[in-house]
Amino acid sequence: MIAHLLVTTLETARPWIEEYAAKHHILPEYTYWISPTEKELTIAQVREIQLETAYRIQSGRMFVIDRFETAAQEAQNAMLKTLEQPFEEDHFILICPTEQAAIPTIRSRTRIVHFQSEKPQANNRQAAPSI
Numbered sequence: 431m432i433a434h435l436l437v438t439t440l441e442t443a444r445p446w447i448e449e450y451a452a453k454h455h456i457l458p459e460y461t462y463w464i465s466p467t468e469k470e471l472t473i474a475q476v477r478e479i480q481l482e483t484a485y486r487i488q489s490g491r492m493f494v495i496d497r498f499e500t501a502a503q504e505a506q507n508a509m510l511k512t513l514e515q516p517f518e519e520d521h522f523i524l525i526c527p528t529e530q531a532a533i534p535t536i537r538s539r540t541r542i543v544h545f546q547s548e549k550p551q552a553n554n555r556q557a558a559p560s561i
Contacts, residue, residue: 431515433522435537437529438545440496446545447494447523454521456490464495471501476508483512483520492521499531506533513539 434450436443451461462482464475479493501509513522513536522540526532529542 431513431517431520431522433513433524433540435498435529435532435540435542436523436525436545437527437542438525439527440494440525442545443523443525446543447492450521450523451492454490454492456492456521460487460489460491462491462493464493466497466500469500471495471498471505473502473505473508476501476505476512480508480512483515483517486517487519490519490521492523494523494525496525498524499526499528503533506536510535510539 436446450456451458462479464471464479466472467475479495482493483491495509509524510533524532524536524540529537529544532540
């Protein structure tokens with residue numbers, strides 16, 4: 431499992447995500463775009479991700495979760511369990527406007543990438559992830 435927390439908006443991050451998918455040979459049909467239903471990311475949506483990741487596939491898979499800051503505490507805790515899975519072929523991209531929007535245990539399991547203008551920059555705690 432490889433996870434990134436992108437501190438930006440989906441619109442700004444989209445080119446980075448597309449380049450990342452190409453570099454890691456993730457096919458479009460194995461890219462899942464998840465947005466909050468109505469006003470929050472629900473535990474049901476996270477459970478759907480968990481069900482999908484229970485099945486192993488040959489190629490890489492990528493889950494792009496937009497507006498992660500809307501995730502309730504219960505949903506973030508469920509996502510944490512998913513991020514602790516050992517499967518290298520699963521890639522998670524969590525997008526939110528501030529890194530503090532994610533609980534500390536999620537932040538500790540992701541590479542945090544801050545976007546300024548159109549270019550991503552890693553925060554002071556971690557090196558910039560290679561795409």
